[in-house]
Amino acid sequence: MEDTENSLLSAINSPQDLKKLKEEDLPRLCEEIRAYLIEHLSENPGHFASSMGAVDLIVALHYVFDTPYDRLVWDVGHQAYAHKILTGRKEEFKNHRTLGGISGFPNPLESDADTFMAGHAGNSISAGLGMAIADKLTPGNENRKTVAVIGDASISGGLAFEGLNNASNHPNDLLIILNDNDMSIGNNVGGLHGYLSDLTTSAGYNKLRNKMAIYLKKRGLLTENRRRAIIRFSNSVKSLVSKKQNIFEGLNIRYFGPIDGHDVVKLVKVLRDIKDMHGPRLLHLYTIKGKGYKPAEKDPTIWHAPGRFDPDTGERIIKTEKEKTPLWQEVFGQTLVELAKKDKRVVGITAAMPTGTSLNFLFEKLPERAFDVGISEGHAVTFAGGMAAAGKRPFVAIYSSFLQRAYDNIVHDVAIEGLPVTFCIDRAGLVGEDGVTHHGFFDLPYLSCIPGLSIAAPSDAETLRNLMFSSLEMNSPLAIRYPRGKTNKYPKEAPMKKLIPGKSRLIREGKDSKIAILALGAVVNNAIEAASELAGNGIETDVYDMIWMKPLDEDLIVDLARKHQYIITIEDGVLRGGFGSAVNDLIQREERNPKIVNLGIPDEWIMHGKVSELQHKCGYDKEGIVKSVREIVGKTDA
Numbered sequence: 123m124e125d126t127e128n129s130l131l132s133a134i135n136s137p138q139d140l141k142k143l144k145e146e147d148l149p150r151l152c153e154e155i156r157a158y159l160i161e162h163l164s165e166n167p168g169h170f171a172s173s174m175g176a177v178d179l180i181v182a183l184h185y186v187f188d189t190p191y192d193r194l195v196w197d198v199g200h201q202a203y204a205h206k207i208l209t210g211r212k213e214e215f216k217n218h219r220t221l222g223g224i225s226g227f228p229n230p231l232e233s234d235a236d237t238f239m240a241g242h243a244g245n246s247i248s249a250g251l252g253m254a255i256a257d258k259l260t261p262g263n264e265n266r267k268t269v270a271v272i273g274d275a276s277i278s279g280g281l282a283f284e285g286l287n288n289a290s291n292h293p294n295d296l297l298i299i300l301n302d303n304d305m306s307i308g309n310n311v312g313g314l315h316g317y318l319s320d321l322t323t324s325a326g327y328n329k330l331r332n333k334m335a336i337y338l339k340k341r342g343l344l345t346e347n348r349r350r351a352i353i354r355f356s357n358s359v360k361s362l363v364s365k366k367q368n369i370f371e372g373l374n375i376r377y378f379g380p381i382d383g384h385d386v387v388k389l390v391k392v393l394r395d396i397k398d399m400h401g402p403r404l405l406h407l408y409t410i411k412g413k414g415y416k417p418a419e420k421d422p423t424i425w426h427a428p429g430r431f432d433p434d435t436g437e438r439i440i441k442t443e444k445e446k447t448p449l450w451q452e453v454f455g456q457t458l459v460e461l462a463k464k465d466k467r468v469v470g471i472t473a474a475m476p477t478g479t480s481l482n483f484l485f486e487k488l489p490e491r492a493f494d495v496g497i498s499e500g501h502a503v504t505f506a507g508g509m510a511a512a513g514k515r516p517f518v519a520i521y522s523s524f525l526q527r528a529y530d531n532i533v534h535d536v537a538i539e540g541l542p543v544t545f546c547i548d549r550a551g552l553v554g555e556d557g558v559t560h561h562g563f564f565d566l567p568y569l570s571c572i573p574g575l576s577i578a579a580p581s582d583a584e585t586l587r588n589l590m591f592s593s594l595e596m597n598s599p600l601a602i603r604y605p606r607g608k609t610n611k612y613p614k615e616a617p618m619k620k621l622i623p624g625k626s627r628l629i630r631e632g633k634d635s636k637i638a639i640l641a642l643g644a645v646v647n648n649a650i651e652a653a654s655e656l657a658g659n660g661i662e663t664d665v666y667d668m669i670w671m672k673p674l675d676e677d678l679i680v681d682l683a684r685k686h687q688y689i690i691t692i693e694d695g696v697l698r699g700g701f702g703s704a705v706n707d708l709i710q711r712e713e714r715n716p717k718i719v720n721l722g723i724p725d726e727w728i729m730h731g732k733v734s735e736l737q738h739k740c741g742y743d744k745e746g747i748v749k750s751v752r753e754i755v756g757k758t759d760a
Contacts, residue, residue, distance in 0.1 A: 199240030221731030241559020455480025522562025551694030557730030632662030
């Protein structure tokens with residue numbers, strides 16, 4: 123939908139413009155925003171279904187609250203596209219998630235309308251609570267509003283529960299909005315349920331309620347403990363009448379709803395009614411993922427991030443390739459099924475990403491041995507530790523950036539005991555368009571310092587299969603990291619074989635070479651391409667697929683340092699504390715002195731763009747490797 127003279131959206135470049143509309147115009151605006159999302163996300167893909175489902179809520183929030191002075195704190199941020207469009211980034215949104223364009227997630231570095239970094243689930247309540255209490259302590263900001271928006275999946279995470287618990291124990295006026303898109307709203311609209319929602323959110327009801335509280339306090343009849351008991355009782359009555367229980371009744375948090383999250387006019391009324399209330403409260407909305415686009419409503423999982431599609435037919439545009447090489451995650455999923463069929467000890471665990479990690483293959487074949495624990499990475503790791511302690515062989519499939527959240531669990535609940543848990547770390551390295559919150563470039567440093575934990579990175583599908591197979595022979599934890607995207611080759615018919623920890627392999631040998639390239643993981647393929655180009659220009663190199671970062675192939679590295687003048691290390695991760703650092707330390711310890719160049723991710727935040735663009739920017743794609751080798755041998759013009 124292109125902007126026209128009759129378009130409401132064309133005249134809106136800020137929340138202040140939005141407030142000029144009449145309430146009865148808001149449903150039409152929501153339709154226009156959805157049409158805008160369909161038009162542009164069909165060409166420049168992103169997170170579709172969740173953003174379509176949150177349009178009405180976002181319009182209502184910006185219409186009622188004084189944003190950006192009043193703060194909206196988003197959880198994950200998948201749903202916040204309409205928020206970006208309404209806060210001055212409508213034109214920029216057309217190029218979101220591209221190199222140099224705006225982020226696909228809320229980012230305070232991008233706009234003051236984005237109050238807190240979003241990308242990982244469960245942090246909005248804690249962050250919003252911090253802001254709300256800080257305002258209470260800041261003269262002049264006492265009446266500033268903070269709204270934390272969280273989804274039904276995110277609120278199941280441990281951090282969200284910690285935030286809820288703390289919200290009930292400290293004076294604050296935080297409003298939490300629970301965007302529940304996992305259930306039908308059919309049974310919860312109209313009749314007594316609708317009457318109850320209207321009653322408890324009305325301004326008159328709450329004014330009378332507040333006057334009664336003040337009256338009872340003045341006479342010493344209402345203490346803080348009694349107030350909390352009354353809130354719990356009130357919530358219990360509402361749960362009884364609505365025939366729905368909610369966990370908030372025991373946390374002294376006032377609960378409102380559930381209401382239809384797609385009735386934007388009703389949302390405006392409710393938000394106005396509860397906007398100025400004191401104390402923590404939660405508004406429960408029911409929404410539909412993909413709202414306004416039938417294909418997405420029917421299958422929200424596929425339409426979470428569908429890629430390019432035909433907006434008229436809903437047909438997804440999937441590239442066809444002559445060589446049908448699978449995704450790394452698919453190799454993991456297929457191999458896990460093979461191993462599980464042969465070894466009854468094998469189980470698979472993921473944290474809310476069965477499709478994203480391809481653990482769904484195990485769910486299909488052996489569902490009793492596949493476990494999705496929800497957005498609870500710490501629990502997933504400790505749960506795996508418990509299963510390993512009881513004799514099972516757990517494979518834990520979690521994205522690299524999300525595994526950071528379980529660091530203490532890896533150390534305390536797996537590594538100290540030396541339990542045989544295999545961490546299959548998906549999306550390791552640069553992940554592309556999802557950007558800074560999702561890049562998996564810290565795992566090598568944060569895992570390599572843990573005693574007894576081995577770390578490996580395959581350069582191809584066959585090596586990933588062999589590593590998974592080999593883990594069953596190890597009686598200690600192993601981390602296997604692999605990137606997002608397709609593998610370069612997949613000889614599935616090759617039988618799996620055991621790999622020896624700490625043993626690398628020579629991939630390409632140059633004649634009389636004085637340059638050794640040591641690459642870890644899928645970037646071995648960048649090194650092979652670079653070596654071929656260099657050879658064409660008279661520069662010979664040896665290329666090694668290191669496979670293991672821990673244990674290192676120390677004998678090989680020391681021998682190479684003795685025989686070669688130059689050593690290049692390449693990794694798809696941060697250089698500080700990573701694979702290159704480990705090689706440097708070893709060579710220095712052995713008192714060898716070849717010239718060493720470490721290629722990887724520099725000590726800075728890398729934003730979003732295609733993986734190839736980001737690797738080029740960091741200097742470890744084929745061109746970057748060629749350039750580095752030319753420079754060290756003094757043949758920049760060769």
